[in-house]
Amino acid sequence: MNNxxxxxxxxxxxxxxxxxPLLLAALxxxxxxxxxxxxxxxxxxxxxxxxxxxxxxxMLLMRTGLVSFGQGLYYCLGAYAAGALHHFYGVSDIALMxxxxxxxxxxxxxxxxxxxxxxxxxxxxxxxxxxxxxLFGLLVKTSALGSTDGFGLSVKTLAGVALSERWERYALFxxxxxxxxxxxxxxxxxxxxxxxxxxxxxxxNELRVEYMGASVRRVIHLNYVIxxxxxxIGGGLVGITIGHVDPEMAFWTTSGEFVFIAILSGTxxxxxxxxxxxxxEGVRSFAYEYSPNTWQLVLGVTMLLVIMxxxxxxxxxxxxxxAA
Amino acid sequence: MxxxxxxxxxxxxxxxxxxxxxxxxTLIYGVMKILNVAHGSLYALGAYAATALGGYWLATGHAPMGSYAMLVLAAIVVGLIxxxxxxxxxxxxxxxxxxxxxxxxxxxxxxxxxDLTKLAFGVDPLSIPEPYALLGSxxxxxxxxxxxxxxxxxxxxxxxxxxxxxxxxxRQGKILQAVIHDRExxxxxxxxxxxxxxxxxxxxxxxxxxxxxxxxxxxSVQPGIAAEVIxxxxxxxxxxxxxxxxxxxxxxxxxxMVRAWAVHKLPEVELxxxxxxxxxxxxxxxxxxxxxxxxxxx
Numbered sequence: 001m002n003n004x005x006x007x008x009x010x011x012x013x014x015x016x017x018x019x020x021p022l023l024l025a026a027l028x029x030x031x032x033x034x035x036x037x038x039x040x041x042x043x044x045x046x047x048x049x050x051x052x053x054x055x056x057x058x059m060l061l062m063r064t065g066l067v068s069f070g071q072g073l074y075y076c077l078g079a080y081a082a083g084a085l086h087h088f089y090g091v092s093d094i095a096l097m098x099x100x101x102x103x104x105x106x107x108x109x110x111x112x113x114x115x116x117x118x119x120x121x122x123x124x125x126x127x128x129x130x131x132x133x134x135l136f137g138l139l140v141k142t143s144a145l146g147s148t149d150g151f152g153l154s155v156k157t158l159a160g161v162a163l164s165e166r167w168e169r170y171a172l173f174x175x176x177x178x179x180x181x182x183x184x185x186x187x188x189x190x191x192x193x194x195x196x197x198x199x200x201x202x203x204x205n206e207l208r209v210e211y212m213g214a215s216v217r218r219v220i221h222l223n224y225v226i227x228x229x230x231x232x233i234g235g236g237l238v239g240i241t242i243g244h245v246d247p248e249m250a251f252w253t254t255s256g257e258f259v260f261i262a263i264l265s266g267t268x269x270x271x272x273x274x275x276x277x278x279x280x281e282g283v284r285s286f287a288y289e290y291s292p293n294t295w296q297l298v299l300g301v302t303m304l305l306v307i308m309x310x311x312x313x314x315x316x317x318x319x320x321x322x323a324a
Numbered sequence: 325m326x327x328x329x330x331x332x333x334x335x336x337x338x339x340x341x342x343x344x345x346x347x348x349x350t351l352i353y354g355v356m357k358i359l360n361v362a363h364g365s366l367y368a369l370g371a372y373a374a375t376a377l378g379g380y381w382l383a384t385g386h387a388p389m390g391s392y393a394m395l396v397l398a399a400i401v402v403g404l405i406x407x408x409x410x411x412x413x414x415x416x417x418x419x420x421x422x423x424x425x426x427x428x429x430x431x432x433x434x435x436x437x438x439d440l441t442k443l444a445f446g447v448d449p450l451s452i453p454e455p456y457a458l459l460g461s462x463x464x465x466x467x468x469x470x471x472x473x474x475x476x477x478x479x480x481x482x483x484x485x486x487x488x489x490x491x492x493x494x495r496q497g498k499i500l501q502a503v504i505h506d507r508e509x510x511x512x513x514x515x516x517x518x519x520x521x522x523x524x525x526x527x528x529x530x531x532x533x534x535x536x537x538x539x540x541x542x543x544s545v546q547p548g549i550a551a552e553v554i555x556x557x558x559x560x561x562x563x564x565x566x567x568x569x570x571x572x573x574x575x576x577x578x579x580x581m582v583r584a585w586a587v588h589k590l591p592e593v594e595l596x597x598x599x600x601x602x603x604x605x606x607x608x609x610x611x612x613x614x615x616x617x618x619x620x621x622x
Contacts (some may be wrong), residue, residue, distance in 0.1 A: 067424045115607060122359055122423050123610060126562050130603045133555055137596025253551055256431060263428060293442045300435030307428060308417070 019188055019269060026271075027181040034170050034177075042173050046241040048281040049180040051261065052274035054234035056187055057227030058262040059273050063191070064223050065203030066120065070128025071258045073135050074105040074228040076250035078235030080145070081105070083245040086153035094175055095159035098236045105232020106225055113224040117217045132250050139247035150246030153239060176237050183230055184270045190226075191270070199223060231258075260299060264306055266313015276314060330467050331584045337473045339580025340480035344538065345553055346560035346572045347483065348531030354504045354567030355524040357423060358415065361430040363532050364554030365437035366406060370533025371540040371549065372445045373398040375452045378540070382454055391455045392475075399537040403530025411525040416518070434550065442547050449546035456541035476538060483531070487569060500524065504567065559602040565612030574613060578605075 030045070037045070054075055061068050078101035085091040085100050112131060119127055140148050157163060158171045190196040198219045201209050206216050239245045248254060257280070265276025287295030310316060349363045377398040378391045410433060418429050459471035491497040502510045503520045511517045535553075543549065560579050564571025579598050586597040593600070605613065 067427075119606075119610060122427065122566070123562075123606065125424065125427065126558060127603060127606050129555070130559070130562075130599045130606065133599040134596045134603060137593070137599060140595055141592045251551070252555055259428065259431070293447065294439050296435040297439035297443075300432040300437075300439070303432035303435070304414070304429065307425060307432070 019271060020185065022271060023181055023184050023188070027177060030177045031174055034173050037173075039169070042169060043241065044281055044285060045278070046173055046176045047238060048278040049176050049274060050234045050237035050241065051258070051281065052234075052277035053180050053183045053237070054231045055258055055261045055265065055273035055277055056183055056270060057230030057234075058258050059265075059267045059270075060187065060191070060199065060223050060230075061227045062262055062267050063203065064199040064220060066124050066220070067259065068128045068227070069125045069252060069255050069259060070130070070132035071227070071231045072250045072252065072255035073128070073132035074109060074231035075235035075238075075254065075258075076132070076135055076139070076245075076247070077108060078102070078105045078232030079239035079245040079249055080139070080235075081232070082236040082239045083151055083153045084145075086155075087151050092154060092156040093158065093160065094155050094172065094240060097153075097155070097240060098175075098179070098233055101232045101236030101239075102229050105235070106229040109225040109228030110221075113221040113228075116224060117220040129252050129255065132255055133252060136247050136250040136252075139250060146246070148247060150244055152244045154243060155240055172241060176241070179233060179237065180274060183233075184274065187230075188270045195219065195222070260303055262313075263303060264314055266310075266315040268312060268315040272313060272315035279314075327588065329465065331581075331588050333464065333467065333469065334587065335577075335581040335584035336477060337469075337580075338584055339576045340477040341535070341539065342556065342560050342580050343480050343573055343576035344476075344483060345532065345535035346557045346564075346576055347487065347569060348528035348535070349557045350561045350564065350567055350569060350572040351487075351531070352525055352528035353561065354569070355500060356415075356419075356521055357567075358426045358430060359423065359558075359566070360528070361427060361554060362410070362433040362437055363430075363528075363557055364550035364552075365434050365441065366402065366529050366532040367536035367539075367553050367557075368441055368545075368547075368550040369406060369437065370399050370402050370536030371543075371545045372441060372450070372536075373402045373533065374537035374540040375450045375545050376445070377401075378452045378455065379450075382452075388454055388458055391452070391458075395455060395537040395540065396534065399530055399534035402533035402537075403526055406533075407526030407529035408522060410529070411522050415521075415525070419521075434554070438547065438550060441550075447547055449544040451544050452541050454541070472541065479534075479538065483534075484569075484573060491569070556598060559598050562612055563602055563605045565615035568612070568614040571612060571614035 034042070054071060058068065058071055081100040081104040082097035085097050091097065116124060116127060139145055139150075145151070155163070155168070155172065158175065163171050191199070198209060198214055201214075202216055202219060209216055209219075235249065238249075261273065261276045261280050264280065265272035283298070284295060287298060306313065345363075345367055348366075349360055352358055352360050352363075374395045378394040381391055381394045382388060414429070414433065415426075418426060421429075456470065456472045459475070461468050461470045462474075463469075489497075491501060499510070499515055500520060502513070503515060503517055507517055510520075536549075556579075560575040561572055562575075563578060564573070564575030579601060582597050582601050583594060586594045590597075609615070
């Protein structure tokens with residue numbers, strides 16, 4: 001007779017056992033279906049998955065107990081890094097651009113994180129917002145960087161391999177899917193690791209974490225840099241997909257949209273941000289077309305409903321486990 | 325010399341404007357501990373209402389001088405309607421939650437109001453230049469300034485004075501200060517805290533709408549003004565310390581002067597100067613200049 005009650009450990013194992021296969025399955029399906037997906041859907045998916053990557057970073061920060069209203073800073077930095085490579089150095093290689101996105105976003109985050117790791121709650125949100133608005137102000141007033149128009153970019157090669165017309169879009173799509181999947185897998189492994197679980201601990205009680213011997217500042221700094229790198233690569237991907245970068249990416253309303261998706265999807269699982277981003281992008285595209293003056297209304301009402309009735313986000317509908 | 329004077333006067337005018345738009349925000353935060361992201365939308369609503377009311381007043385042939393009263397009336401009406409509706413209809417249900425969740429709630433309200441404003445007033449830019457143009461301009465040396473700015477500065481000082489008097493000299497004001505200081509203790513002493521919240525929020529909304537109404541004659545009122553104003557109001561309020569009215573005044577003066585200096589001397593950094601000051605102040609004094617010291621809770 002089986003007297004063992006399923007402990008939460010077993011339940012969690014079961015759940016996380018499904019995350020990795022789900023991620024890999026999604027990766028394979030998307031890559032295989034790539035050449036057959038209509039152009040508009042591919043564009044939507046590219047943007048959704050890129051945004052999902054950004055929100056993945058936000059999810060990590062939220063699990064650490066911090067809400068950042070300034071992810072737009074790194075998103076914009078990543079996009080402009082990719083764009084600047086093209087605009088000033090004539091680079092049109094996807095891999096090089098994305099590398100630049102990650103490195104520049106990460107480098108700035110290492111420096112800013114030293115300062116931001118000391119703040120919590122509203123002041124963290126406000127300071128991160130201030131920094132993203134500083135970038136916005138800088139970009140708008142810098143005519144060398146295109147001021148409010150931004151500039152365009154185009155890609156011709158992927159890691160040195162020249163792309164023919166036919167395969168150009170698929171290559172970008174495949175890159176986005178692979179990067180999103182790797183980000184998701186990496187984050188999943190990280191969150192289940194010793195260092196990753198400290199995030200939740202910090203959210204619960206920082207003092208206790210310090211007493212146990214871990215450094216709260218260092219963990220927050222690390223998580224901040226990771227989320228910035230994810231935002232940077234998301235920004236780079238979006239810049240390449242749309243073919244244009246502009247300062248609006250650093251405006252606080254863009255960061256607000258990331259926050260919205262993070263709330264909508266919840267912090268329960270690494271798949272949630274991608275789901276939430278896809279729903280958001282889908283609704284936004286269709287709402288723009290049919291009713292451009294009410295989609296923000298719909299967003300606002302949805303957010304209120306989610307906050308009041310589904311504090312764990314949409315993902316909590318799928319998971320009986322309480323959001324971490 | 326005239327350059328310095330120009331910077332100073334511009335700074336004074338801009339600071340007065342900043343004070344009016346920021347004081348409602350800090351008042352609401354001080355009493356209710358809610359950082360109202362929708363503050364900008366209420367500012368926009370005030371601007372739109374002022375344009376509509378003032379426009380109607382002027383179009384029906386009334387005395388142009390009365391349009392000023394219409395501006396203020398519009399602000400009061402917006403406050404009396406939007407304040408209780410938002411507070412009783414929504415905020416009342418989320419009071420217990422964490423501050424950051426409250427910020428998200430008000431962010432949702434901002435989104436909703438953005439679209440409601442578009443639906444109510446349309447997306448085309450509106451304008452009501454009469455109150456601004458009517459007063460003409462005056463000269464200080466070889467600098468020309470619109471007389472409307474004097475109205476702005478004067479009203480701003482009046483608001484500051486009235487608020488200071490009400491808070492410090494009247495019974496209601498002291499009750500408000502008690503609630504700011506310790507909500508639970510005030511409730512225990514018999515103060516009707518939820519009525520204080522309602523009144524405070526309504527006054528805060530009125531002040532935001534007043535900022536919008538007074539600004540309406542000087543700008544083109546269109547969708548999008550809300551988002552720009554919110555970050556400015558945040559910057560001022562955070563610099564001064566959330567919840568402190570004196571801090572809002574000081575923050576307004578600092579931001580106003582810095583921006584005036586930037587506009588005159590280094591126009592490239594004008595936009596970013598405000599946020600740079602905000603970041604600098606937060607770095608040096610993490611809670612703002614006049615924030616009350618908080619006991620650490622374990």
